Amino acid sequence: MPLRDEAYEPLEWEDRVIDQQTGDVLVPGTPVNEVNLNRMESGILTSHLDVGLAALAALQLAAATQQEMEKLKNQRxxxxxxxxxxxxxxxxxxxxxxxxxxxxxxxxxxxxxxxxxxxxxxxxxxxxxxxxxxxxxxxxxxxxxxxxxxxxxxxxxxxxxxxxx
Structure with a gap:
């Protein structure tokens, strides 16, 4: 699982490919395991937090802009x-x-x-x-x-x- 201080790097998932005639594994594929699934959950959580912080910043900016507009309107x-x-x-x-x-x-x-x-x-x-x-x-x-x-x-x-x- 990535640490909070680290930037999230997406994992390139690969399918497991098996030769149909010989049964040999040609591409091992990305394992679906606890480490990879927890890493994915951590990335999803981080993206939700980033979106939430961006929305909060946008709301604060809108409130500050509205307050500035009211100030100017009251001076006119x-x-x-x-x-x-x-x-x-x-x-x-x-x-x-x-x-x-x-x-x-x-x-x-x-x-x-x-x-x-x-x-x-x-x-x-x-x-x-x-x-x-x-x-x-x-x-x-x-x-x-x-x-x-x-x-x-x-x-x-x-x-x-x-x-x-």
């Missing part, structure tokens, strides 16, 4: 809501334009800074005074949004779209 479009609250001013001037830093949940964006962000204001103390909402400083783990208008509070929905993921 993200959405959330944020609020910018302005600082108090003297009624005419502000020291700076109010902004907020947004860190989308999940994994870092792999296509930085080439992703798009769409902003949709939903609530404000005065929608006419929101001005523009501007996205800037896009990084792998987030971006900033500033408000150029004079509203004190604006709530908006942000949608991050990363089409090249």
């Amino acid at each position: 479009i993200l959405q959330g809501e944020a609020t910018i609250t302005a600082n108090q001013s003297n009624g005419y001037f502000r020291d700076f334009e109010p902004f907020i830093e947004i860190s989308p949940p999940g994994l870092p964006q792999i296509n930085t800074p080439n992703y798009d962000v769409i902003l949709t204001p939903t609530v404000s103390d005065d929608l006419g005074r929101v001005g523009d909402l501007v996205v800037y400083d896009k990084t792998q783990n987030g971006f900033k949004v500033k408000m150029t208008g004079s509203a004190m509070v604006v709530v908006f929905i942000w949608t991050l779209i990363n089409p090249r993921v």
